[in-house]
Amino acid sequence: MEYVLLIYRNEAELAARSDAERQALFAEYMALTRSLEQEGKLRGGQFLHGPALTTTVRVRQGSVLATDGPFAETKEQLTGFYVVAAADLDEAMALAARIPSARDGSIEVRPVRASHVPGAEPATY
């Protein structure tokens, strides 16, 4: 079963940190990514640029409307994500807890919807 771990954190707070602190955090993320890979849990993931580079798009009555910034103005923004394989929610929650930003931000754990391939349905317990 796959879960997406969405990483939310306060970008302004991160920007205010020293270079050394940011590098340490980055190194921690790299170590986590490598270890998830080695454990065979990693299916994908990316870091994302911040709200300043974000555009929200809507189509209304056939016209494309673009607005500067994320869909919702919140203190914590989506800054990246991992796609992981986990046996169940307990394992996915444990993986989420290993993400450095879980300590000062929040990680949203979302099950990935299974596509309708026979045999690919979410297994039951």
Place this chain on the structure above:
Amino acid sequence: MDTAFTALYRAEFSRLVAGLTSMLGSLHAAEEVAQEAFEAALQQWPASRWPPSPRAWLIRTARHKALDRVRRRTNFEGKRAELEAMATTLDDPAGLSDEESERLFPDERLKLLFTCCHPALAMEARVALSLRTLCGLTTEEIARAFLVPLPTMAQRLVRAKQKIHTARIPYRVPDEALLPDRVEAVLAVIYLVFNEGYAASSGEERVRAELCDQALRLGRTLCELMPRRRDAQGLLALMLLHDARRAARTGPSGEAILLEHQDRSRWDRARMDEGLRLLESALSGGPPGAYELQAAIAAVHARAAAAAETDWAQIAALYALLARVQPTPVVELNRAVALAMAGALEHGLSIIEALDRSGALERYAALPAAKADLLWRAGRYRPAAAEYRRALSLAASGPERRFLERRLEEALRKADPPC
């Protein structure tokens, strides 16, 4: 359903659901199959002549119904051979004893309890699911107990089961690393059910006895399944000691009666003794947790033959210990009251004043009510009346309001005695 059958349903439903969930891999399907088994019993058992072991009969019938489902649905393919084998062993028309059926159909209620109380579910969903699957309450009964419309409660249950299924909340007893947190979550659900029944935060009835009974049942189940958990024993002891006072807590017109004014001969002694015994066992072998300490406080009240004999100094000391494991403003409020009752009236009042100024308990009727009571004891009736008025503006339930109204009137009379 008659009373005996309802009792059987409440007693056996959870075991059936728990075992069937393992077999079928779905809590929802398990609940449906268990329900069908009871419906079959209702139709097939002649009135007052039940099979020698109703449990074995229900298990056998539920197994067959589960197997029927498996035959109809291909996605249970993996479970099929296993089920067929079990169906044969259970096909003995002479019927099985309770012991034999237990061997073939082990008690998996602990798994069910941990799944229903999983922290990924909203608290209200955990409560509803636990009452439905572990206590065998119907959706209607749960809706009534929580004063929620039936469709709302039904949807709450459906959504919770969907989340369990689709997000894959595991069906197992958590491993050692997770266990302390998860037991804590289970205890919190049980205590919430109890408090909702005992304090009846809304509505006209002071005590919703049904919820207290169900919380006690859940507490007993947990103690039975995890006999070495002292926190589970502490919680059960706490609930028993409170519940023993149930009959004495409400007056003839439904008004609340404070501990101090309760007729102690109406306390349920047997229940109290059970609570005291459990507490003793919970307190042996390690530093006490929050539930054990709260039970110890209730035990001091239980041991006092009359209100005037209450050892308030000991209660204040226990609250000080509780404040260390559970540093909340409510605990601090209770500690202040205990100190005041132990003789340090002004000291207690000053702690309450400080709490009041901090705003931490802004919407909590018990703060002005406690303050009013202490002011009254100090002979300051006019400020006491003002605090009773404030408490009234925050109190929600009918019985609590009636009590406060009565005290307010009395305080006003004492402040301005008619000459």
